[in-house]
Amino acid sequence: MAVYTEISDEALRAYLSDYSLGELVAFRGIAEGVENSNYALKTTTGDYILTLYEKRVDPAELPWFLGLMRHLAAHGLSCPQPVAARDGEALRELCGRPAAICTFLPGVWPRRVRQGHCGPLGAALAELHAAGTGFTAERPNSLGPQSWAPLLDRCRAGGDAVQPGLIAELDGQLEGILRAWPRDLPRGQIHADLFPDNVFFLDDAGGAPRVSGLIDFYFACTDFLAYDLAICLNAWCFEPDFSFNITKARAMIHAYQSLRPLTEAELAALPVLCRGAAMRFLLTRLFDWTHTPAGAMVTRKDPLEYLKRLRFHAAAQDIHAYGL
Amino acid sequence: MAVYTEISDEALRAYLSDYSLGELVAFRGIAEGVENSNYALKTTTGDYILTLYEKRVDPAELPWFLGLMRHLAAHGLSCPQPVAARDGEALRELCGRPAAICTFLPGVWPRRVRQGHCGPLGAALAELHAAGTGFTAERPNSLGPQSWAPLLDRCRAGGDAVQPGLIAELDGQLEGILRAWPRDLPRGQIHADLFPDNVFFLDDAGGAPRVSGLIDFYFACTDFLAYDLAICLNAWCFEPDFSFNITKARAMIHAYQSLRPLTEAELAALPVLCRGAAMRFLLTRLFDWTHTPAGAMVTRKDPLEYLKRLRFHAAAQDIHAYGL
Numbered sequence: 001m002a003v004y005t006e007i008s009d010e011a012l013r014a015y016l017s018d019y020s021l022g023e024l025v026a027f028r029g030i031a032e033g034v035e036n037s038n039y040a041l042k043t044t045t046g047d048y049i050l051t052l053y054e055k056r057v058d059p060a061e062l063p064w065f066l067g068l069m070r071h072l073a074a075h076g077l078s079c080p081q082p083v084a085a086r087d088g089e090a091l092r093e094l095c096g097r098p099a100a101i102c103t104f105l106p107g108v109w110p111r112r113v114r115q116g117h118c119g120p121l122g123a124a125l126a127e128l129h130a131a132g133t134g135f136t137a138e139r140p141n142s143l144g145p146q147s148w149a150p151l152l153d154r155c156r157a158g159g160d161a162v163q164p165g166l167i168a169e170l171d172g173q174l175e176g177i178l179r180a181w182p183r184d185l186p187r188g189q190i191h192a193d194l195f196p197d198n199v200f201f202l203d204d205a206g207g208a209p210r211v212s213g214l215i216d217f218y219f220a221c222t223d224f225l226a227y228d229l230a231i232c233l234n235a236w237c238f239e240p241d242f243s244f245n246i247t248k249a250r251a252m253i254h255a256y257q258s259l260r261p262l263t264e265a266e267l268a269a270l271p272v273l274c275r276g277a278a279m280r281f282l283l284t285r286l287f288d289w290t291h292t293p294a295g296a297m298v299t300r301k302d303p304l305e306y307l308k309r310l311r312f313h314a315a316a317q318d319i320h321a322y323g324l
Numbered sequence: 325m326a327v328y329t330e331i332s333d334e335a336l337r338a339y340l341s342d343y344s345l346g347e348l349v350a351f352r353g354i355a356e357g358v359e360n361s362n363y364a365l366k367t368t369t370g371d372y373i374l375t376l377y378e379k380r381v382d383p384a385e386l387p388w389f390l391g392l393m394r395h396l397a398a399h400g401l402s403c404p405q406p407v408a409a410r411d412g413e414a415l416r417e418l419c420g421r422p423a424a425i426c427t428f429l430p431g432v433w434p435r436r437v438r439q440g441h442c443g444p445l446g447a448a449l450a451e452l453h454a455a456g457t458g459f460t461a462e463r464p465n466s467l468g469p470q471s472w473a474p475l476l477d478r479c480r481a482g483g484d485a486v487q488p489g490l491i492a493e494l495d496g497q498l499e500g501i502l503r504a505w506p507r508d509l510p511r512g513q514i515h516a517d518l519f520p521d522n523v524f525f526l527d528d529a530g531g532a533p534r535v536s537g538l539i540d541f542y543f544a545c546t547d548f549l550a551y552d553l554a555i556c557l558n559a560w561c562f563e564p565d566f567s568f569n570i571t572k573a574r575a576m577i578h579a580y581q582s583l584r585p586l587t588e589a590e591l592a593a594l595p596v597l598c599r600g601a602a603m604r605f606l607l608t609r610l611f612d613w614t615h616t617p618a619g620a621m622v623t624r625k626d627p628l629e630y631l632k633r634l635r636f637h638a639a640a641q642d643i644h645a646y647g648l
Contacts, residue, residue, distance in 0.1 A: 008436040009525070027432040028364060029355030040352060040364055108351040112332040201333065
């Protein structure tokens with residue numbers, strides 16, 4: 001939950017005067033979102049989201065993110081659309097930060113994931129991967145496997161205070177992951193952070209959840225498509241007690257494959273991709289945990305939740321562990 | 325910023341099924357608000373605010389608060405209206421907590437107070453006091469002067485760690501405040517927490533701010549009307565460097581008096597009412613500061629900001645210090 005920057009009403013009005021969005025009606029901070037400041041903006045022409053990009057986003061990369069969102073929407077994916085100001089430019093500045101207004105997406109993110117969410121999520125992920133084809137600009141995954149050893153090194157001093165023996169266990173796990181990491185799999189534009197709070201659902205006429213849109217593309221990058229699925233298996237298919245729900249996983253993978261069948265190589269790589277995805281979130285959480293001063297007004301997420309996931313994946317012999 | 329309770333989509337749908345509000349369109353946590361969990365709810369019939377009342381609100385008092393909001397709106401004040409469900413009941417339960425849906429108010433709260441806000445705020449306060457006439461049920465001010473000595477006692481152990489000598493200074497100040505506290509002034513329903521984030525503004529046709537609504541009545545109570553003005557003087561008329569802006573104060577008081585002239589006794593009491601208001605916010609902040617575990621996910625507000633206000637009021641000889 002994050003509103004880092006307070007925007008004065010004069011600054012807001014001056015900012016909006018560059019757009020043709022009608023008169024300001026309401027403006028509220030949104031509790032969701034960790035990296036940037038998000039505000040619900042209502043004008044006489046409708047609802048929008050105003051985002052101020054805070055320090056964790058590199059301003060030089062914003063045109064790539066906004067360009068990807070435009071491309072995905074132009075190819076049928078429901079995701080926020082950057083709104084251009086009168087001069088045609090969507091990426092602007094407000095309160096000394098890069099800022100953009102995007103369209104508002106209807107829907108509700110699932111606070112508790114049910115099996116019925118996982119099929120639609122798998123299909124939406126395949127649609128995202130299909131829609132990304134043709135967006136040829138590449139963005140390397142700055143949190144990909146090459147980043148994990150340096151990240152682990154920066155957690156070395158404080159890590160064992162989180163749990164005794166943690167660093168040694170992670171050294172062993174990481175060595176195994178990097179040794180088994182695939183060299184060559186189908187690549188493309190991936191979301192790389194498709195957690196439940198980034199996926200909106202609405203019920204269809206029969207009361208079943210359908211995906212109404214995907215948000216928050218600011219970790220998106222160019223990487224193995226199946227790695228995105230591995231991230232989703234981590235984010236959607238573990239129960240609150242960290243047991244793996246094979247029924248949810250099967251629903252997700254089947255729905256994904258109904259639109260984009262996985263290759264033999266992708267299926268064989270899925271366990272190590274899942275281990276890698278668990279390692280990635282474990283390490284960034286561990287870094288935040290060990291580098292955030294106590295009392296800072298930031299929600300620190302427990303890194304050990306991902307140690308449990310990592311152990312599950314490490315024990316998985318093959319794709320059968322994921323319901324296939 | 326506060327969303328304390330995560331509501332599952334099933335729970336939300338079940339809750340909404342008791343209302344005639346159309347289909348769910350969107351549901352987002354709102355960053356503003358400290359005491360309760362607030363969500364922006366959009367349905368096919370419009371925008372609403374869903375509030376879950378967290379532990380600081382006594383459920384037994386909620387009917388009084390909602391009744392006051394209904395009464396004020398029926399008497400012309402723009403404030404959130406509790407929306408009744410199909411059974412006629414507005415106060416319900418969700419996720420084990422009392423919950424209510426209120427109407428959505430347009431407007432933007434001023435992140436930075438300008439002089440142009442203070443006149444309209446003063447007038448809105450007088451309108452609130454007028455609209456409250458006729459709502460005869462009383463709610464004692466649980467954070468009134470009788471509560472300050474016990475609150476200070478509970479800060480005694482930790483207070484001097486916030487600033488050396490703080491407790492002795494507060495003992496002296498409190499003694500002076502309670503000695504000078506008025507016995508009898510015009511009483512009525514007061515908001516008692518009318519800070520800028522509880523007042524929405526929109527620009528009128530000429531671009532000048534006008535109050536579009538008041539929110540968050542969960543500290544409202546029956547007390548001296550002029551004490552509400554004293555709270556607003558504290559909340560709106562100090563600059564970021566804690567200097568007192570006499571021009572803002574004059575604008576606020578004049579606008580208030582244009583609708584409800586203050587009595588001689590109220591004018592004479594204003595300095596001590598201001599001291600008391602500063603003491604009240606200082607003490608609750610100091611209590612929170614000294615009783616919140618480091619690392620808790622709550623924004624602790626600096627109590628010493630109110631020590632500076634308190635010292636200003638203590639030095640004020642009379643109403644001239646406030647621009648009159």
